[in-house]
Amino acid sequence: MLLDWILPVLLCAAILLAVIGAFKRINLWRQGQPDKINILHGLMQIPKRYMVDLHHVVARDKYIANTHVATAGGFVAASVLIILVYVFGFNNRILVWGLLAALTAMLIGAFFVYKRRKNPPARLSKGPWMRLPKSLFTFAITFILISLPAAGILPENFGGWLLATILLAGVVYGVAEMFFGMTWGGPMKHAFAGALHLAFHRRAERFGGGRSTALKPIQLEENKLGVEQPADFKWNQLLGFDACVQCGRCEAMCPAFAAGQPLNPKKLIQDMVVGLAGGTDAKYAGSPYPGIEVGQHQGAPLQPIVNGLVEADTLWSCTTCRACVEECPMMIEHVDAIVDMRRFLTLEQGQTPEKGVEVIENLIATDNPNGFDPSHRVNWATDLNLPLMTDVQEADVLFWIGDGAYDMRTQRTLRAVVKLLRAAKVDFAILGNEERDSGDVARRLGDEATFQSLAKHNIATLKKYQFKQIVTADPHSYHCLKNEYKDFGAAFEVYHHTTFLAEQAKQGTLKLGELNLGTVTYHDPCYLGRYNGEYEAPRELLKALGLEVTEMERSGFRSRCCGGGGAAPITDIPGKQRIPDMRMEDVKATNAEVVAVACPQCALMLEGVVEPRPEVRDIAEMLAEAVETIH
Structure with missing residues (x-):
């Protein structure tokens, strides 16, 4: 039969092309700067980091989590079994039935990918990603039909030359997209880059339930301070950019994007990918930076990023709130990249916008920003x-x-x-x-x-x-x-x-009375919550005061930034609305009379919202009032 000899040849050719593409892709990443990585240890950590850490984030969306388990799990298992059965010739009935089970799981997952892509949310990139359901379907259905005779369900000569030719075309298309598409580009690129990104992540401390949020220091004696061009990033940062699946979760959470400022963290990462390989952003098929049309920027590994791939205002719009990082299923570090590029603008070119220069001069002269x-x-x-x-x-x-x-x-x-x-x-x-x-x-x-x-x-x-x-x-x-x-x-x-x-209240050394303030909601500061994982202590104190706490829709690790971090009030990049105004709308939606805060910057930003609005009070002020009630 035609497929008996040509199928192994096609599969071997696809694997060879995938390997060649892998080396080409690795060479793109190696344009970046060196970083100390334990390669063997990282590779051994991939399964755990994939199954536990990555899926911990993916599982926040149950639909996609279940879809990903079926699709990705089915594809990986099917790929291994296809190679064993059709390349190495292990034509064992048990293996073939296992292959059919894996392909069926993949087919079910593909159906849910199709449903998602039929009417995709605005945050999802379109373009090449819209062909993903067809690629998944083609791959799964083709190999199911090929494997039915091997499983004994259909006769070996079923369909004859006509069906064999049709299946051959399906193999070519499916294998091209799913196998060597992982290393040459296309939607499946994230599978290869994503796995290695988990292995060689610049912040390995994040895995296993850890937290790593401190910015990495730079050596001030270096010839170049900060990142001017894509090749100035660490090589594993470039790898991380290439792992992006363009799901837009970062975009949906970004306060600057919502405010209409010229920042979209997903677009920023994709611009870095363009710079990695060289080219323009004309083929980008997602939401643009607000107010900036797609197709106006281009770059290359050794060309300046600012005014080539991105505008400076895009970098200065970021509040460094880490909402994008917290939501990213591929665990990409957007904030690190933005601050690295800011460092070059500030230290090498002195291009800090608005009051930035004055603030820095004040810090040097008087040790305080004002x-x-x-x-x-x-x-x-x-x-x-x-x-x-x-x-x-x-x-x-x-x-x-x-x-x-x-x-x-x-x-x-x-x-x-x-x-x-x-x-x-x-x-x-x-x-x-x-x-x-x-x-x-x-x-x-x-x-x-x-x-x-x-x-x-x-x-x-x-x-x-x-x-x-x-x-x-x-x-x-x-x-x-x-x-x-x-x-x-x-x-x-x-x-x-x-x-x-x-802790003092728990131990009984701090005795608190109860307050009658009506309904209260609590605003999580970014640098207390997402940066340091403290969500419970403020809420425990409010409950200790006998207050009824109503949570905002965006609270905890998904709290919306007040707009005061990352020196954003200093750079003051204009948008369509103010971030604190949006946050106050979140507060008003709870019908709370008081919004409790635990950060001076949050208090200033929220109190700057035009009245009428709920009262803004620091938890310490409320506790001090409660202490007075028992004396």
């Missing part, structure tokens, strides 16, 4: 008689004030925290005028030099004193002190004030 006299850092507390570390030298808790010390709104929160620490009889002290800015704003603006200078100075100051824990009311400072100072020789035990106070 240029206030550093000796006025504790003026808000002149009547509180706060103990200074320079006087006491030792305390159980070092209370980190942060640059909210210069803001009248934040000062209310700081005074509330002081009241609570004293109510719980906590032995604490502050650095006072020795404290400098944590460096969060400088780092998000791409000024790694100023961040490292501030971090090293703060670390040296902190190491002069004896304390067990650092407590701060600012999630941005909390994140820097806890996670980003580690790269510079510091390992402090750091707590956000809600976490620390929730």
Whole structure:
């Protein structure tokens, strides 16, 4: 029969082409910069990372999770069995029946892919992805028909030459798309790149339930600071970009995209893929950057990214909220890429927009972004008689004030925290005028030099004193002190004030009365929730106050950003609406009378929304009021 001899030849040719394509694809990734990776260990981790970590994210959409299990699982199993049966000649009935079972699972999955693609949501890219159902169907049906005689269900000469010719055409199309399409390009490219991305991920700490959110430091002695062109990325970052499935989950969660600012994280990643191979974005078939038409940009591995592949405003629109990263089933690190490109603009070209240059100059001159006299850092507390570390030298808790010390709104929160620490009889002290800015704003603006200078100075100051824990009311400072100072020789035990106070309440050292504030909703700060995984402590405190908490539709790990992170208020890229206005609409949808916050930046952004609106209160202020009710 025609298929008896030509099928193995076709399969071997497809495998050979796939291998050749794999080497070509790997060479594209190798244009990037070196990164230390344990290759063998990474390859061995693929099954676990695929089945556990990747599917933990995919499973949030049950439809796609079940579809992916059937389609991907069926395809992988079928591919292995096809090679065993038709290439190596293991024509065993058990293997053939296993092959039919795998192909049937794949066929069922293909049907659900077809249903999804028949009327796809706006976030899904179209173009080549629309042919995926046909490719899956063709592959599965063709090999089912070929395998029925081998399974003994149909006679061996069933259909004769005519059917054999038709099946041969199906094999050519199906194998072309599904086998060597994985390495030469097309929808199945994500299968090859995605598996290796899991193996060689730049943040291996994310797997196995871990968390890795600190930005990677750069060596300031390098010839080039930051990323100017695609080849400046680490090679495994380029690999990660190539793994994108264009599902648009990042797009659906991005606050800047929703606000009509010129950023779409999915389009950004696809632009990096264009730059990796060279070409234009004309064939991109998804949602564009708001206000920027597709087809106007081009790039190559050794050509500048900004004003070639993307506009600078696209990079400065990002709030670094990590909603895109949290939603990505391929675990791509969008924020790392954006900050890497910002670093080049800031450090090499001095092109920080709007008030960025002024803020950086203030940080260098006065150690705070607004240029206030550093000796006025504790003026808000002149009547509180706060103990200074320079006087006491030792305390159980070092209370980190942060640059909210210069803001009248934040000062209310700081005074509330002081009241609570004293109510719980906590032995604490502050650095006072020795404290400098944590460096969060400088780092998000791409000024790694100023961040490292501030971090090293703060670390040296902190190491002069004896304390067990650092407590701060600012999630941005909390994140820097806890996670980003580690790269510079510091390992402090750091707590956000809600976490620390929730523990005090559990232990009974902080006694709270109940408040009557009506219905309350809670806004999760990005740098407390997605960056550090703290979702429960603020809610526990609100419940301890006897408050009825109504959750917003977007809460927890899917909380919408307030718009205040990533130095976004400083770069101030215009859009169709303001991010805090959108967040306040989320609040209003709950009919809550009060929105509780746990971040000075969130309080400022939400209070900036035009009234009428629900009242904005920091949890510390509410707790301080509750303490008063029992005295």
